[in-house]
Amino acid sequence: DARVTQTPRHKVTEMGQEVTMRCQPILGHNTVFWYRQTMMQGLELLAYFRNRAPLDDSGMPKDRFSAEMPDATLATLKIQPSEPRDSAVYFCASALYNEQFFGPGTRLTVL
Amino acid sequence: AQTVTQSQPEMSVQEAETVTLSCTYDTSESDYYLFWYKQPPSRQMILVIRQEAYKQQNATENRFSVNFQKAAKSFSLKISDSQLGDAAMYFCARNNAGNMLTFGGGTRLMVKP
Numbered sequence: 001d002a003r004v005t006q007t008p009r010h011k012v013t014e015m016g017q018e019v020t021m022r023c024q025p026i027l028g029h030n031t032v033f034w035y036r037q038t039m040m041q042g043l044e045l046l047a048y049f050r051n052r053a054p055l056d057d058s059g060m061p062k063d064r065f066s067a068e069m070p071d072a073t074l075a076t077l078k079i080q081p082s083e084p085r086d087s088a089v090y091f092c093a094s095a096l097y098n099e100q101f102f103g104p105g106t107r108l109t110v111l
Numbered sequence: 112a113q114t115v116t117q118s119q120p121e122m123s124v125q126e127a128e129t130v131t132l133s134c135t136y137d138t139s140e141s142d143y144y145l146f147w148y149k150q151p152p153s154r155q156m157i158l159v160i161r162q163e164a165y166k167q168q169n170a171t172e173n174r175f176s177v178n179f180q181k182a183a184k185s186f187s188l189k190i191s192d193s194q195l196g197d198a199a200m201y202f203c204a205r206n207n208a209g210n211m212l213t214f215g216g217g218t219r220l221m222v223k224p
Contacts, residue, residue: 031210033211033212042216043202043212044214102156104153104155105155
């Protein structure tokens with residue numbers, strides 16, 4: 001049963017620390033998305049890749065966030081340095097056509 | 112900004128009854144997709160149903176159906192024979208060029224036994 005996986009599922013860290021979240025898209029999917037979910041802002045797109053190339057990262061704070069796809073089976077989202085306002089659930093989703101399949105999310109808490 | 116609006120923050124339905132969740136959206140495109148996602152307490156985003164804008168026929172998936180009004184930019188979700196397991200947050204979404212999703216603010220559905 002193909003699914004998107006994300007690690008870690010939960011992360012608690014202190015302000016100023018580096019955080020790396022990982023996503024394994026469904027095999028064969030060529031598009032990967034990163035979303036963030038907060039109570040205040042809801043679900044918002046941070047970045048997305050097609051065929052491993054970044055196409056849009058306008059939703060990301062550029063000074064502290066970075067997203068990469070080192071290969072077709074791994075996408076990473078990094079925050080350095082982390083801040084309390086980054087506390088949220090971060091979702092990865094992958095797609096081949098119009099339907100996006102979501103991972104279980106990483107719940108990040110920055111103290 | 113092109114937006115998706117869910118005007119009902121919370122809805123409640125009696126088990127076995129029918130409930131309709133509202134969604135309106137804004138777009139300048141003629142061809143696009145609309146989606147309803149369910150998010151239970153586990154946080155997993157589960158696709159419930161999708162509608163292709165160029166199709167006039169309303170999509171149906173078992174107890175879930177939509178009322179798609181393209182001219183009015185309205186896309187409501189009807190849940191028939193509501194079950195306790197239907198209790199969750201429901202998000203309406205529209206895709207943009209490049210297939211990025213824009214989500215509404217969500218509707219929390221409570222199902223009363």
